[in-house]
Amino acid sequence: MPENANIPKQAGSDIRRAARLSVAPMMDWTDRHCRMFHRQISRHALLYTEMVTAPAVIHGDRDKLLGFDVREHPVALQLGGSDPAQLAQAARIGADWGYGEINLNCGCPSDRVQSGAFGAVLMKSPDLVAECVAAMIAAQPVEVTVKCRIGVDDQVPEAVLPDFLSKIAAAGVSRVTIHARKAWLQGLSPKDNREIPPLDYPLVHAMKAEFPQLHISINGGIATLAEAQAELAQGLDGVMVGRAAYHQPMEVLGAADAEIWGDGRPVDPFEVAEAMKPYIARHIASGGRLHQITRHMLGLFHARPGARRFRQILSEGATREGAGLELFEIALSAPREQANEA
Template sequence: MTPSATTTTQAARLSVAPMMDWTDRHCRFFHRQLTRRTLLYTEMVTAPALVRGGAAHLLAFDAAEQPVAVQLGGSEPAELAEAARMAEAAGYAEVNLNIGCPSDRVKSGCFGAVLMKSPALVAECLSAMREAVAVPVTAKCRIGVDEQEPREVLPQFLEMVQKTGVSRVTVHARKAWLQGLSPKENREVPPLDYPLVHETKQAFAGLHLSINGGISRLDEAQGHLDAGMDGVMIGRSAYHDPGMLLQADAQIFHEAPSGRSRRDAVDAMRPYIDAHLIAGGKLAQVTRHMLGLFQGRPGARAWRRILSEDSHREGAGLEVLDRALSALPEASLAA
């Protein structure tokens, strides 16, 4: 069953960012073993690939991942509307438009962050998507691109978004420089401007705004929430140190502690991995997302080494997972 709009809005109090080559369905299933409440996102899926490229398989996911949102890339309103319909039919709880990715491939396709230079087109796209589906349509943007002045552009952009009826936006608190910086540099070089995003939230009380960019710990996330943000999106840190998500339901959503350990999360992955292997999949396709589970704990290096080296071997199965676990002291497994 697809979660309700209310459920996904509540889940957006904390979300894991859509990340190309990282947040695939195996990653999301794993993250869901760590947190029941956090909103999860797909990698960006391009509308042309879905509508013209016959790539509907990119929408495959396990119902256990819910609440989960799909992020679409594109700039043609009718095509995005059709892609949104396909995503809704596949069972996604939310459809998000990418207005923040600065990669060369995105620029050449005239979508992603470059769309911040075409607010009227963004409005057409969002309106078409909202008319096409009943699930929430949301957006993820930057504070500006290239020579734009964020303090002028961001409020104008959000005002336009709000007029389309979209009520939830995630703002990456950095500019995107589409000329001169690589996608990796665009995640690190432009300075973060958290105060601007907080001020913007105060000016747009009716919008549900999440803040993204450089947030690496749950206490940082809670700080942004305490300061008035509606939600926080964590990216690379949640991927490289997924164990932090074990505390998310209690710390961010104020639920009773689950008592679940990292070992419990690994054990919960066994049936999923077994089914994946029986279907012809490779162990490494799943375990590559689990490498950081014991980050900062005794035995973490051995865990990563065994999974990294042995999961790629022909015929690798659950015995590799057992061997990696055996390299960890009980204290690391129990927490």
């Protein structure tokens, strides 16, 4: 029985409210420790797991792949796959584990994902995507959403994106996140696919006008809270931020609760560090390593005095045997001393 099986799932309205600002699912980054760190910065932002394939959920180590702390809520599970029956089974398992949303990845362009016939390549098969999400919706009670691109390769986004959205909407999807770039399935690396294809925000805005019933979030190239607020002000329902939220978490999430949800005040990075200490201590006491958590925290003091030394101490020392809260305190001393001198 999953550890979260008896925890009430997030209500759909709560998840939709949280989706005003979300942190994108990012492979090798948005694991449970990263999400717990981000949750100390924002109580409200919607957090996503790394993408997990449906077969892995069905056959793999579920505690490792799906386990999370209930304090991470609101949190969503992103699945990868293209087999409706497998995705339905994986969605049911994810719901049983307590996730508040199940998201289908139709945007990742990596070779590994393409070889499994899912991710961005699914933009070429909207009827299959509709079949997949319909099966996922029928299998369990949690909201099913989709993250997609505006198109792939030589597709004309103005033609394919409306068709894609209309088909998944007809299948029961009412919330979608659109990465406002094409994906090139050949010739560009995943990194290049995040940077080289031009952004087309106006097309995403046009989709909101054409599909007012859909809750549409925009993703791609948004690096600050102010930029996110500008997109919301233009009528979009949500904004998803990726690498900027990871590398500069305070700049993106630190004032989000106050400015987007009208709750509280901007958070101080030292408060975040203090809040993480009990979590770090429990993790180490259970046999974990310091760097498994602190590797996600290197941007905590981004652009602040002492940030470089903070990163250096943790980058060099947190992987060493026996590294614990003492090293974390030493790392914090650099920005703390600079703050006291200011």
